[in-house]
Amino acid sequence: MNSAQIEIQLIASLVAIACAIPGTFLVLRKMAMISDAISHSILPGLVVGFFITQDLNSPLLILLAALTGVITVILVERIQKTGLVKEDTAIGLVFPALFSIGVILIAKNANDVHLDVDAVLLGELAFAPFDRLIISGVDVGPKSLWVIGIILSVTITLLIAFFKELKISTFDAGLAASLGFSPALIHYGLMTVASITTVGSFDAVGAILVVALMIAPAACAYLLTTDLKKMLGLAIIFGVFSAISGYWLAHWLDASIAGSITTMLGLLFLFIYLFAPNKGLIAVIYREKQQRIEVSLLTFLLHLKNHSEERERHVNHLQEHINWQKVRAKTVLELALKNNMILIDNKIVSLTQKGDEFTSKAIDYIITNEDAQIEDMKDDFFLFRG
């Protein structure tokens, strides 16, 4: 590994961390698509900034472009407020228009602007180590490393300083307002950080990867935990992991680094989506199957409790009236028997004392809307799960 390679991985990792922090909050606040809008619509700001500064890493350019991002958010909210179009249509209208303006500005000034639209989408991470920051003749490292490093330290400082406020306003905006934290201030603060991060990461990894790095690590983390601190930590780990593994994938395939990092994120998400212990697809499907049977069991037990007539308690009744297929009826009966909830005597089913107790408790919980208790209760009563 040469020093350029190390620098590239360092930059990519810092970008991943800087994106994961605001990204986590965007995902929790159901505003993930706003990051897509911001990443596209900062283009005109970037181009105008470039006209003025002629340097993609200039702080002025970053602020100018970030301002366009915040303006986008405000514009979207304004359009939503008019009620002329539905919520998400506003987002879908604003960012393509602004992005188009940016593309056209670049095309019309191709001779003066050394900006490439492909680079805007994909970034030029491979070239980042060649643009060095030189202070009084001393080479202190690549410029982008400094840019993203500064942005990251500001983000982390803000995160630590306002963690409580962010947390409360994300989970309960009403409570936050009543405690005196202005939700609007936190909202626009977050939007500003997201915009600045997007711009700072832009020339390293490009517009689309910024979106991927904001949303995907947070989404992966959200499938594993609901604890905010853990979620932030996991999102950062996933981001850095994809950044470094993505770099080596690109190295191996000789393909775009940004594309490879995104692909690694995609694979990571696919893996977690399928295998996350509680919220992954396989776990969900397994649990749904289990619950389907257990709810059926509850239904059946309650039916027994409600009816004393023998006709209603005959084994065949399960198919005739309760309308269950043979297999399902059999599964339910077996589960009930295994758990000692019922007795079958000459094809007439009746509740055992345990079954009766279980059913009374379950319906109490359901009527008082304490559904969560049922799961605990199942642990107490069930010897075998569905």
Place this chain on the structure above:
Amino acid sequence: MDIKEYIELVFSDYTLRTITLGTAILGAVTGMLGSFAVLRKQSLLGDAISHAALPGIAIAFLITGSKDSNTLLIGALVSGLIGTFWIRGIVTKTHLKSDTALGLILSLFFGFGMLLLTFIQKQPNANQAGLDKYLFGQAATLLESDVWLMAIITGICLLVLLFFWKEFKLFLFDADYAKTLGFNTTFIDVLITSFIVLAIVLGLQTVGVVLMSAMLLAPAAAARQWTNSLTNMVVLAAIFGAFSGVFGTAISASQNNLSTGPVIVIVASVFVIFSFIFSPSRGLLFRQIRFIANRRDLELQKTLAFMYHIAETHENISHPHTIKILNNFQGYTRKTLKKLVDKNYVTLDGTMWSLTEKGFETAANLYNQQAIKDE
């Protein structure tokens, strides 16, 4: 080049004619189907689908080695559909919300597509150039056969719309009700979604992956402002879409170095801005005018009602009072008083005013109407 020359050129020049026709048809079909996307609150789905189509294009090229646009479009269609259904899978099976699902699929598929594209570019067989036109679209690469394909699909789409118009309308407005009437709503849903995906894929070559969603939304959002009928909205959206295509092509053809996609999107956005401001029934301009007019009416009515309450206490309703007492009343201005005089509700005599018969009656009516409303 002036407009007349340009129009002549459209009819005589093969390339320009093909492009103009192609973008016009594309605008029409996306505008039409976009109306449904907008009304279903699936505006951003189009964005996700178009991005999700990119890896399909690259994989189709890797497998067949052909740059034939039909082959690539099939790849795009397949991966667009996979993206769409994965989004649904994420939303229904996990606790991630739809915005996260959209953003995930959009960025992850696109990133993977870019990986494949850059990978293809580094391959030695050199046949690869031109795949990146799918990023921003290059109408100039449209062939007559592409336009034919668009026309045929638009035709099929029109037929389906005509056949199932009633069902589409019912489903969009009230899906549950449609179900109770015995319509298979899953079928209608899949039909609409598939056509939206098809329209998006059709536009990738011309407008590009990045901006395709605007073609879907902008004409429909503009059309919605001018009409309150679904039929008119769909027709208008098709017209706006077609014009965006034609104008966008004209502008980009007359300039150097301009991709067609962004220009078409800008033109469509201009339609949207114009409609938002100037639509007579919903537009912001007329809304503001109506708002001001209403406020003035309200001030007038309030002043009249205030006078009525004073006049009520006297047996003779036209008993004169000093203008001074009105000064305590919020909302009173010289202007409103003058208006009331103009309308013959009030007569002035020096510093004294008195209600006329007509004014008293109007005020009494106002009062009654208010009482009815409050009930």
Place this chain on the structure above:
Amino acid sequence: MNRIKIMKEPSEKKEIPASAGRIAVQVDDLTVAYNYKPVLWDIDLEIPEGVLMAIVGPNGAGKSTLIKSILGILKPIAGSVSIYGKPYDQQRKLVAYVPQKGSVDWDFPTTALDVVMMGTYGSLGWIKRPGQKEKKAALEALEKVGMLPFKSRQISQLSGGQQQRIFLARALVQDASIYFMDEPFQGVDATTEIAIINILKELRKSGKTVIVVHHDLQTVPEYFDWVTFLNVKKIATGPVKDIFNDDNLTKTYGINYKVSIQE
């Protein structure tokens, strides 16, 4: 202790339909769950033909869910429903439905007449377009709910009460035998409420069965002749005069209720 004051019906004698009459809707052992949490539990219910029935119960009791699963919008995990002895799919032309007003987007680009016409789509079936006959039926229904002058209004320009009347007209066009209504009095003005209940009473008089999810306990004895108490389980069902009492209200709402009749 909650007190419900009820105005006693003036003089009009209520005709309680003979319970020997036909059964319009029969629900057997119906259990419905959202995300595997039971919302309705083992419901057995028989609704006789020709009643005007209220379904009452606290929020989250599963009132709308019951209607929706009878109409096949929700799939139950157990149990069955029959309309005049046959499954819903075979009998849906006998059934009309008024959903909750808030369930649709009222900014949808369509007119009042258009919405009412949708009531005819069920009998038309796939592809066939509504013609003059359907339009005439829709106009008649609009007339009946007093909305004829508003027929070409865009639906967002109607008041809440007017929107509800449009929904009622759409169901009337279906010309059904059984009407299901989900909170038709939600957010409507007093005039509309009276207009709607008069139409419902008229429907009952002509032998139709009307089932209404209802919120306002005070008006139950005045409006309805049959009532079902629901809170996840069925608490009671029967004629209002027999079962609308403290006991059932308390069982349903979990608070002590006292019905006091004002003479």
